Amino acid sequence: MIRKEHSFSFSSFSYNKHDDPTYLLEGAVDHEDFAGNAGTIEAGDLQFMTAGKGIMHAEMPRQNPDGSANIGMQLWVDLPEKLKKCEPRYRDLRAGEIPNIDIDEGKVHVKIISGQSHGVDSVKELAYTPVWILDIEIKPGGKIVQSLPEGWNAFAYTLSGSTAFGVGKDKTTICQYHNVVFEQKGDEVNAEVAEDAKENGHFILVAGLPLDQKVVQYGPFVLNSQEEVYQAMMDFQTHSNGFERAKGWQSEIGKSMVH
Numbered sequence: 001m002i003r004k005e006h007s008f009s010f011s012s013f014s015y016n017k018h019d020d021p022t023y024l025l026e027g028a029v030d031h032e033d034f035a036g037n038a039g040t041i042e043a044g045d046l047q048f049m050t051a052g053k054g055i056m057h058a059e060m061p062r063q064n065p066d067g068s069a070n071i072g073m074q075l076w077v078d079l080p081e082k083l084k085k086c087e088p089r090y091r092d093l094r095a096g097e098i099p100n101i102d103i104d105e106g107k108v109h110v111k112i113i114s115g116q117s118h119g120v121d122s123v124k125e126l127a128y129t130p131v132w133i134l135d136i137e138i139k140p141g142g143k144i145v146q147s148l149p150e151g152w153n154a155f156a157y158t159l160s161g162s163t164a165f166g167v168g169k170d171k172t173t174i175c176q177y178h179n180v181v182f183e184q185k186g187d188e189v190n191a192e193v194a195e196d197a198k199e200n201g202h203f204i205l206v207a208g209l210p211l212d213q214k215v216v217q218y219g220p221f222v223l224n225s226q227e228e229v230y231q232a233m234m235d236f237q238t239h240s241n242g243f244e245r246a247k248g249w250q251s252e253i254g255k256s257m258v259h
Contacts, residue, residue, distance in 0.1 A: 018222045019049070019050050019051075019075075019129060020050070021046060021074070021127065021133065022041065022048075022059075022074045023045075023046045023072055023133065024043055025043060025044075025072050026070060026071040027042070028040055028043075028070065029060065029062065030253045031049070031057065031090065032060075032253050033057035034055065034056045034249040035055060037057075042095075044094075044095025044098070045094050046113055048127060050089045050128060052083075052242070053087070053242030054088065054243045056243070056245070056246040060253045077131055077208060080128070081224055088242075093113070097123055098113055099111075099120050099121070101118055104144065107138065107139040107141060108136065108138050108139070110135070110136050111136075112134060113135060114127070114132050115133065115134060117147075131206065131207070131209070132152075132206065133205075134146065134205040134206075136204075138192065138201045139193065140196065140200070142192065144191050144192070145189075145190050152208060153210050154182045154189065156204065157206075158175060158176050158180075158203045159204065160200070161201040161202055162197065164192050164193070165189065165190065189205060216228070217229075221233065
């Protein structure tokens with residue numbers, strides 16, 4: 001979970017070898033990178049940036065008129081080793097483009113950002129690594145059984161309220177700002193909100209294909225060995241092997257920062 005005040009930002013920051021989806025819940029954030037991509041996402045929008053062989057970019061939260069924070073969720077999704085040298089790319093998904101569905105007599109609302117839910121598919125594949133992202137809100141007394149690909153890694157992060165996950169003796173209630181990681185065995189997630197709950201349960205459900213590869217991370221560089229991390233750092237410093245466009249690049253949106 002990221003909470004970006006208007007005085008906090010990522011300006012001219014380098015990334016390497018992973019997918020970087022950002023889902024904004026409140027406010028607005030500008031994006032710009034050395035490949036010429038630029039855009040602004042607002043509440044309910046999503047952006048996917050693939051760092052690939054290397055990218056330098058800036059993320060700048062907008063200053064909201066009421067002084068409120070910009071709130072969103074950002075994931076780092078590892079790339080398969082064979083794709084770590086792919087070209088960087090950026091694409092966004094507007095709130096109005098995200099399919100949604102209501103189930104359990106309207107007590108459960110699901111936004112299918114990536115993946116599928118109850119017969120509704122997301123509009124397009126956004127990441128090189130197969131990943132599902134579902135925004136689920138459950139009213140008191142509501143429940144959902146969400147199917148997932150068998151054997152995938154999966155977790156849920158609770159944005160507000162409390163949600164009970166599991167069935168029978170394994171049922172566990174997860175409160176706001178807490179995370180639950182599911183076992184790989186099985187192919188569904190059960191979630192419900194108690195009938196007497198004072199507020200809805202709202203969470204993000206994320207599932208992804210296990211890559212079964214070593215992960216070595218140093219700052220924004222995510223690779224498969226220490227030697228590869230050292231090489232990526234050298235590439236960035238020497239503007240080579242994917243970082244050629246970093247030389248002399250400065251973010252325009254970064255210039256608006258007030259120190």
